[in-house]
Amino acid sequence: MSMQERIRSVEERIAAACERSxxxxxxxxxxxxxxxxxxxxxxEAFASGLSNLGENRWQDAQEKxxxxxxxxxxxxxxxxxxxxxxxxxxxKVKDVIGKFTYIHSLDRLSLAEAIHKRAVQLGINxxxxxxxxxxxxxxxxxxxxxxxxxxxxxxxxxxxxxxxGLMTMAPYESEPEETRPVFRALRQLRDEVRESSxxxxxxxxxxxxxxxxxxxxxxxxxxxxxLGTTLVGKEEE
Ligand SMILES: *Cc1c(COP(=O)(O)O)cnc(C)c1O
Numbered sequence: 261m262s263m264q265e266r267i268r269s270v271e272e273r274i275a276a277a278c279e280r281s282x283x284x285x286x287x288x289x290x291x292x293x294x295x296x297x298x299x300x301x302x303x304e305a306f307a308s309g310l311s312n313l314g315e316n317r318w319q320d321a322q323e324k325x326x327x328x329x330x331x332x333x334x335x336x337x338x339x340x341x342x343x344x345x346x347x348x349x350x351x352k353v354k355d356v357i358g359k360f361t362y363i364h365s366l367d368r369l370s371l372a373e374a375i376h377k378r379a380v381q382l383g384i385n386x387x388x389x390x391x392x393x394x395x396x397x398x399x400x401x402x403x404x405x406x407x408x409x410x411x412x413x414x415x416x417x418x419x420x421x422x423x424x425g426l427m428t429m430a431p432y433e434s435e436p437e438e439t440r441p442v443f444r445a446l447r448q449l450r451d452e453v454r455e456s457s458x459x460x461x462x463x464x465x466x467x468x469x470x471x472x473x474x475x476x477x478x479x480x481x482x483x484x485x486x487l488g489t490t491l492v493g494k495e496e497e
Contacts, residue, residue: 263301263308263492270491277478288478291343293470293488297495299324305492306340314364314486316346318355325359345427345467345486347401350374358382364389364427364467364486367402369411372418379420386420389427389467389484394445397431405449412457425465425483426450430473439473443480 261269270290278285292310294302295317302313302324313328315321321342329339344360350371356363357378366372366388379386390411393402403411408426415421428446430439446468454460469477471490478485488494 263304266491266493267308267310270487273475274478274485277475281479283478283481287483289484290491291345291484291486292492293345293486294324294492295320295346296488297492299327301492301495303328310492311341312343313340314343314345314488315360316344318344318352322355329359343484343486353378357386358384362387362389362424364484365391365401366421366423367391369414369418372415372421376418376420384420385422387422387424389425389465390423391427392446392449394428394442394449395431400429400431402428405445408449408453409456412453412459412463416458422462423459424462425467426463427467429470430468430477432472436473436476440476440480443468443473443477443482447481 274288275285278288289312291312291314292305293314294305295315306313306328325342342360343362343364344356345364347365348356348363348371353374357375363386375386391402392405392408393400394405415423426446426449428442430442433439446466450463450466454463457463465483466481467484469482469485471487474485474487
């Protein structure tokens with residue numbers, strides 16, 4: 261399939277999932293995850309209208325970021341909007357903050373502090389998703405759901421961090437329907453913390469759903485889905 265065909269197919273599947281769940285298509289945003297593809301393919305994705313690109317490691321993203329966003333003379337609208345979706349080491353914060361607009365993997369206060377300090381240096385604040393380990397798998401990063409309220413209150417100490425929502429990853433299931441409880445739990449968690457948190461106004465987004473399970477995630481309220489394989493493909497090294 262060509263990139264255009266894949267984009268059209270994903271758009272149709274998003275539209276159908278929205279239809280089934282009574283949601284507006286405009287409320288579901290797509291991040292094209294380019295971590296498995298070359299610079300040329302990432303460039304093609306952006307040129308095809310996928311304006312939000314996601315990467316999970318700075319070392320791997322660097323070449324693409326420099327090529328697509330490194331020209332300081334170019335206008336912002338001619339550059340992708342970058343999402344950092346992988347776990348972020350504190351010593352990489354200086355590389356990533358300022359280049360990636362959104363961070364999807366805020367999972368500890370030491371990271372919040374590092375992001376805040378860098379953001380203050382740059383005179384910005386950074387929209388962040390707080391990653392929650394809803395499924396409870398040891399291999400997944402993220403806060404335990406019960407730790408979220410306290411974490412959110414402590415974030416007030418780091419105004420360079422602007423919480424905008426929650427992020428989770430479901431375990432891979434051969435039957436995507438089986439991911440539904442994970443996505444539903446994240447939505448319920450967001451609804452609960454919005455009632456009590458000082459960040460209630462801001463905590464609206466849900467970053468959830470990948471190639472294998474994005475339709476279920478949309479039905480459960482995803483506002484950002486992160487699509488690699490099914491949208492931009494996967495290339496061998
Ligand atoms: C790789 C990755 C994705 C995209 O994975 P696909 O299954 O190829 O769509 C989404 N989110 C995160 C956090 C990832 O690391």
